[in-house]
Amino acid sequence: MAKTDQKSILDKDLDKIAYIEEATESTSRRLVAPGLAFLFLVLTVLLAASMVIDLPGGVLVIVAAALGAYMALTIGANDVANNVGPAVGARAISLPVALAMAAVCESAGALIAGGDVIETISGGIITPLDAESPHDFALVMLSALLAAGIWIHFANWVRAPVSTTHSIVGAVLGAAIGGIGIAPVNWSMVGSIMGGWLVSPVLSACLAAALLAFIRSRVVYQFDKIDAARRWVPRLIGVMAGAFATYLTFKGLSRVVNLDLGHALFVGLVVGVLTHALVRPIIHRQSIGLENRNQSVRQLFGWPLVGAAGLLSFAHGANDVANAVGPVAAIAHAMSAGAVSDTVRIPFWVMLIGAFGISLGLSLFGPRLIRLVGQQITKLNPMRAFCIALATALTVILASALGLPVSTTHVTVGAVFGVGFFREWETQRLGYRADTPSGRAGLRLRPIRNREEQKRRLLVRRSHVMTILVAWMVTVPSAALLAGVIRWLLSGVL
Known part of the structure; x- marks a missing residue:
């Protein structure tokens, strides 16, 4: 009896030790990403200090580099x-491979096409005035960087993909009004x-929904799907290649090759035909050898979708x-020149910080939102994700032609919404599962048995939709308010 009791006590103690070890290991894993991010910030400070050690106002530049x-x-x-996200959600590419590919493409876009000379204020949101002192201008930029970073960090925490451009624009707006007044605001x-x-x-x-409807009509709902795919899939891939060629030459490579929209469209036409x-x-x-099934058709969209994801990442890194x-470059120029300028040349070490930081942030903290965009808003497959990628490129081109500054975040997530809600509408209208062929092809339908099955299979997650829409609506005012408060606090410190 005594031996049994001792064995029982020993087992309990071993279980406790094993539990402590598991908890410690789990905690350690959770601390790896923040630890690497903190190390990157420390290395950034050291790099900036070595570059601006003799620069007037060097402390502000170092702080700006850390915030950048x-x-x-x-x-x-x-x-x-x-x-x-759409490529991962469609299972065209695994998450680790997607992270590696996006990190490389983002860094390449930033370093190759990021540009040596850029506008110092995102989107031209404020106009530098001669009356501004470089010190006041630096405080505005520092406040904007910190406020935008905090707001995007909060959006990551609540799992809401928001526009980083709108975040920095709102932050610059709030910091400028709080520190300089409304006169410089454009x-x-x-x-x-x-x-x-x-x-x-x-x-x-609308474009994503229209593309999905077109593919269903011309390919999915045809009696011989493979024959239809042989005709239309190469054409659709050509359209995508042309759209991305236009997008990259007009937007992604705009700081390397300066072409107007007409010439960019011509380049896209040539690339699309080839x-x-x-x-x-x-x-x-x-x-x-493929079977006459929808799954076979979807396979043909897989590798073009992976290429589109890489091109989108390259263009994002460039822009x-x-x-x-x-x-950061604006502050460094203002401190060294003693005056504020509309445009500045970005030093390579500053561009390196941005390129490596974006790639590191994606690798350490990106998977949560990748899963949200690719899997949790609505169910995606390669065909639907292809429509999202193509709609994204076409929307950026159309908006550029109309002179509207757009956010790729809003465009891509809007396309995801379009695909999801189109599937809902089609199912409710026709009364059969969206993945099955139409009666026009002479094939048997599989009707949805009840509305609960419909909601479970096809309904777009309303909770995610509302969270994202609310985050979009409050991004500019929230970043502006936060930047105004930070600017007021910094005025008493720096």
């Missing part, structure tokens, strides 16, 4: 999820940004790195 690195981390954790640009916020998600949603000619025999070979490092 923090902003880059939050951008990587939030914004990049929109580029690779109100026409503010109105243009808000107009783009209203139009772009609706436009991308791509169609190249991929047509490839798609034909891939389709040989959005300025949100993190533009203010």
Whole structure:
């Protein structure tokens, strides 16, 4: 009896030790990402200190570099999820591979096409005045960086993909009003940004829904799906290649190759025609032996979707790195020159901080929002995700032609909404599962038995929709208010 009791007590003690070890290991894993992020911030401070040690106002530049690195981390954790989320949700690519690919493409876009000379204020939201002192200007930029970083960090925590461009624009607006007044504010640009916020998600949603309806009509609902896919999939891939060629030459590479929209469209047309000619025999070979099923058709959209995710990440790195490092370069220039300028040259070490910070933020903190965008708003497959990617590129091109500044976050998530709500509408209208062929093809339908099955299978997650929409609506005013408060606090310290 005594031995049995001793064995029981020993087992309990061993269980307690094992539980403590598991808890310690779990806690250690949770601390790895914040620890690496903190190490990156420390290295950024050391790098900045070595570069501006003799610069007047060097302390402000060092602080700005640290805040720019923090902003880059939050951008990587939030914004990049929109580029690779649909591909991951469609299972065209695994999450680890998507993280690695996006990190490489983001860094390449930032370093190759990020530009040596950029506007110092995101979106031209304020106009530098001669009356501004470099010190006041630096405080405005510091307040904006910190406020935008905090707001995006909060959005990551509540799992809401928000526009980093709108965050920094709102923060600059609030910091400028709080520190300088309303005179430098470019109100026409503010109105243009808000107009783009209203139009772009609706436009991308409609385009994504229209593309999905077209593919269903021309391919999915045909009696011989494989034959229809051989005709239409190469054409759709050609359209996507042309759209991304136009998008990259007009937006992503705008600081390397300065082309107007007309020339960019011509480049896209040439690339689209060549791509169609190249991929047509490839798609034909891939389709040989495939069964006449929807799943077979979806497979043909897989690799183009992966390419689209990489191109979106490249363009994002080229365009959005300025949100993190533009203010840092502006502060460094203002401190060294003793005057505020509309445009500045970004030092390579500053661009390196932005590029590496975005990639590190994506790798450490990005998976949560990647899963949200790709899997939890609505169910995606390669065909639906292809429509989202193509709608994103087309929306950016159309908005640029209309002169509307848009956010890729709003555009991509709007396209996800469009695909999901189209599937709901189609199911309710026709009364059968959206993945089954139409009666027009002469095939048997599988009707939905009850509305509970419909909600479980097809309904877009309303909780995620509401969270995202509310976050979009309050991004600019929240970032502005936060930046105004930080600017007031910094005025008594720096």
